Structure formats: C-alpha cells, structure tokens
Amino acid sequence: MRIPESILEILRREERFVILSHINPEGDALGSSIALALALRRMGKAADVYNRDGLPSIYGFLPGSDLVRRLEEMKVTPESVVVILDCNDLERVGISERMDCKLSMVIDHHETESDYGDIRWIEPECPATGMMIYYLLKSLDAGIDSVMATNLYTAISIDTGTFRYSNTTAETLLAGADLIRLGADPSFVAERLYESWSRNRFMLLIETLNTLEINRVGSITVATTVITSEMFRRTGTTSSDTENFSNFPRKIEEVHISALFRETEDGRWKASLRSKGDVNVARIASHFGGGGHKNAAGFLLDGDIEEIKRAFLKAVSENLLVKT
Numbered sequence: 566m567r568i569p570e571s572i573l574e575i576l577r578r579e580e581r582f583v584i585l586s587h588i589n590p591e592g593d594a595l596g597s598s599i600a601l602a603l604a605l606r607r608m609g610k611a612a613d614v615y616n617r618d619g620l621p622s623i624y625g626f627l628p629g630s631d632l633v634r635r636l637e638e639m640k641v642t643p644e645s646v647v648v649i650l651d652c653n654d655l656e657r658v659g660i661s662e663r664m665d666c667k668l669s670m671v672i673d674h675h676e677t678e679s680d681y682g683d684i685r686w687i688e689p690e691c692p693a694t695g696m697m698i699y700y701l702l703k704s705l706d707a708g709i710d711s712v713m714a715t716n717l718y719t720a721i722s723i724d725t726g727t728f729r730y731s732n733t734t735a736e737t738l739l740a741g742a743d744l745i746r747l748g749a750d751p752s753f754v755a756e757r758l759y760e761s762w763s764r765n766r767f768m769l770l771i772e773t774l775n776t777l778e779i780n781r782v783g784s785i786t787v788a789t790t791v792i793t794s795e796m797f798r799r800t801g802t803t804s805s806d807t808e809n810f811s812n813f814p815r816k817i818e819e820v821h822i823s824a825l826f827r828e829t830e831d832g833r834w835k836a837s838l839r840s841k842g843d844v845n846v847a848r849i850a851s852h853f854g855g856g857g858h859k860n861a862a863g864f865l866l867d868g869d870i871e872e873i874k875r876a877f878l879k880a881v882s883e884n885l886l887v888k889t
C-alpha cells in the first residue's frame with residue numbers, strides 16, 4: 566500500500582490534530598482514531614478524538630478509549646489539522662458546516678461519497694481503516710506500543726469478522742500477526758467483542774431473530790429482520806447494541822443476503838445489508854442512495870416498513886443478476 570507522501574509530511578510537520586470519525590462508531594472508527602491520536606501524542610503533538618455519539622459502552626475495553634469525547638466538546642482552531650477516519654464526508658461525521666481549520670484530511674476505505682478534504686487517501690480495496698493506520702504508523706516510525714496495537718487489532722477484527730470475511734488476505738493476517746507481536750491479545754479482544762454482551766442486548770437479539778422472514782428472489786435468497794423503537798424500549802437497549810445483528814441470518818446456509826431494518830430515533834428506517842461471496846449489496850444500497858462495500862452496505866429510508874421491505878426485494882431482483 567502506497568501512503569501519500571503529503572499525509573506523512575503533514576503528520577510530521579503539523580502540531581495540532583483533531584481526529585473525527587462516523588456517527589454510530591464501531592471498532593474500526595474508534596480503534597483507528599485512538600491509535601492515531603496516541604501515536605501523534607507520542608510524537609509530541611496535540612491530538613484529540615471526537616465522535617458525535619461518544620464511546621459506546623461495549624468499546625470501553627479499548628485501552629485509551631477515555632480519549633473519545635463528544636462532538637459538542639470539539640475545539641477546532643485555524644491551526645488545527647482535521648483528520649476524518651473511516652468515512653469521507655462531513656455529513657457522516659454529523660457536522661453540517663465546514664470547519665475553520667488549517668487543513669482537512671480524509672483516510673478511509675469506503676468508496677468516495679463526496680469530495681470533502683484537502684487531502685484524500687482512500688483505499689476501497691483495503692479491509693479496514695485500521696490497516697491504513699497500521700501502515701501509516703509503521704511509516705512514521707512513531708513506534709506501535711501495545712495500546713495502539715490492541716486498538717488497531719480490534720479495528721481490523723471488526724471489519725474482517727476477525728479474519729473470516731472475503732476481505733481477509735495474507736496482508737491482513739500479517740498485519741494481525743505483527744500487532745499480536747506488538748502486544749495485542751487476540752483472545753482478550755475476541756472475548757470482549759463477541760462474548761461480553763449485556764443480557765438486555767441478548768434479549769434484543771432474540772426479539773430481532775423472531776422477526777425473521779426468508780424470501781426467494783430469482784436465484785437469490787434474502788433474509789430480513791426488523792427492530793422497532795418499541796423493541797429497544799422493551800429490552801432497554803439502544804442502536805449501539807445492534808452491531809453485528811445483521812450477520813446472524815447469514816449463518817443459514819441458503820441465505821445470500823441478510824437485511825436488517827432498524828427504526829431510527831427520528832422514525833426512519835436504517836437498512837444494514839450483509840451478503841456472502843459474489844453477491845454485491847453495495848449495488849442495492851446505492852439504488853436507495855446509500856453505500857458500502859460488496860458484502861456490507863446500508864441505506865436510510867422514510868416510510869412504512871412493510872412497503873420498504875417490498876421495495877427492497879424488488880430492488881434485489883432488478884439490481885442483482887448474479888450466478889449462484
């Protein structure tokens with residue numbers, strides 16, 4: 566992976582950094598942000614991490630996670646370099662106006678959504694932003710300590726299903742191995758990510774799986790599940806408890822696509838799409854104005870959930886002519 570020289574130069578030269586990532590942050594956004602901030606601090610610079618939604622409690626295990634503060638506390642000055650990670654436009658960060666900063670920089674592995682940023686480094690083939698930060702820190706010679714290693718290992722774990730998804734390559738495993746050598750504990754991270762749920766979260770999963778419907782669309786089998794605001798209320802959970810839920814119906818052998826529809830606080834519906842192998846759900850998401858990767862994508866729609874499901878299945882039949 567070739568790191569743009571301008572990025573290395575700015576990180577070495579500038580003194581003040583504000584690190585931002587997407588709303589509803591998950592392990593890649595958080596781990597990448599924390600690791601980069603700690604590396605910059607180690608280089609003697611000021612580096613702060615903000616996220617609109619703060620730190621979800623399930624990521625409280627990340628060392629250095631106390632660095633993550635809410636967007637309303639953000640201080641950007643004309644000397645600041647703003648670094649946006651794991652997304653590439655301001656709307657995804659939850660910011661509506663351009664900031665008065667010295668420079669803005671985007672580091673992301675999602676297909677381009679906007680042209681925001683004075684410097685953009687985007688690698689759609691890269692499995693995680695955490696991989697890009699890993700290579701970046703290697704090139705900066707800042708040194709990766711065990712705290713940074715744990716954050717980057719978690720970032721890569723989340724976006725590769727802990728080295729299982731089709732984006733897992735030899736490079737991913739080599740980076741994972743190096744991060745373990747540098748101090749990441751794979752069984753600790755896996756236990757915190759996959760075996761540390763609250764009972765409430767598990768009850769929400771049971772309710773969600775009870776909404777399962779399986780539809781055959783041409784040669785494609787689609788599983789849909791739904792989470793309503795009422796289900797969140799009943800189980801005492803929030804949207805951050807739903808991370809990974811859309812993967813569960815993929816466990817069914819014949820299912821090619823799993824679509825989870827979650828009601829948002831403002832009464833809209835957020836679809837999280839997951840697929841196996843060659844089935845490209847990014848194409849369906851973009852049909853509805855959303856985006857993502859081949860095997861993981863999403864979109865947001867207004868309206869009645871039953872109508873949205875019907876429109877979704879129609880879009881699958883129109884947009885996917887895939888051999889299975």
Ligand SMILES: [Mn+2]
Pocket residue numbers: 593594651674692693694724
């Ligand atoms: Mn990511």
